[in-house]
Amino acid sequence: MKKYFPTILALVLCVCISTNFARQSKVITIDKKTEKAAVTAPKEIISAQQTFAIIKPDAVEAKNTGKIIDMILQDGFEIKKMEKIQFTADQAKTFYAEHKGKPFFDGLVEFMTSGPVIIMVLEKENAIKDWRKLIGATNPAKADKGTIRQLFGTKIPKNAAHGSDAPESAKREIDLLFFR
Numbered sequence: 001m002k003k004y005f006p007t008i009l010a011l012v013l014c015v016c017i018s019t020n021f022a023r024q025s026k027v028i029t030i031d032k033k034t035e036k037a038a039v040t041a042p043k044e045i046i047s048a049q050q051t052f053a054i055i056k057p058d059a060v061e062a063k064n065t066g067k068i069i070d071m072i073l074q075d076g077f078e079i080k081k082m083e084k085i086q087f088t089a090d091q092a093k094t095f096y097a098e099h100k101g102k103p104f105f106d107g108l109v110e111f112m113t114s115g116p117v118i119i120m121v122l123e124k125e126n127a128i129k130d131w132r133k134l135i136g137a138t139n140p141a142k143a144d145k146g147t148i149r150q151l152f153g154t155k156i157p158k159n160a161a162h163g164s165d166a167p168e169s170a171k172r173e174i175d176l177l178f179f180r
């Protein structure tokens, strides 16, 4: 028995490696009409994530909504929900509750209630991180070139867009504004 041990071990290793490879590798399907092979990633590897986005009152008023939506689509996000609303003061205070007591809080509430906004649920892999990257730094003056805040923001708090900063906040914000 002892002398077969290395062979058995090698066999077990082979099975483990090939099972894992099959799970991670792409799936190849043949299109019956064209007889061409199509390579797709198996469903279990694709894990879509949702985030909450706002086109803020300054960008809506400046008619930048269309340009921002185009950037969202070009970046590969799927818009799962979209609505034009106007925040009430209570909604704005609850939405930005983490900033209550800070010197900019009242000005932020005033800005967010000053006109209509577009609220959206965006979906793609790594949606939270990727949307924050696309909108850029909070201060438009410090945002990277080509980001939404650099292109359409002006002076803080007027920074054109909002993005959730974590899965918990995305869930909270979607519940607060789409299931109000």
Ligand code: RTP
Binding pocket: 099, 104, 108, 137, 138, 156, 157, 158, 159, 161, 162, 163, 164, 165
């Ligand atoms: P957001 O929540 O809107 O996506 O913005 P953020 O995470 O990049 O920044 P956050 O710290 O959460 O601030 C929320 C919004 O408050 C305004 N603000 N003003 N005067 C100031 O120092 C100041 N700091 C922040 C901005 O409109 C910011 O987006």
Ligand code: MG
Binding pocket: 163, 165
């Ligand atoms: Mg924030």
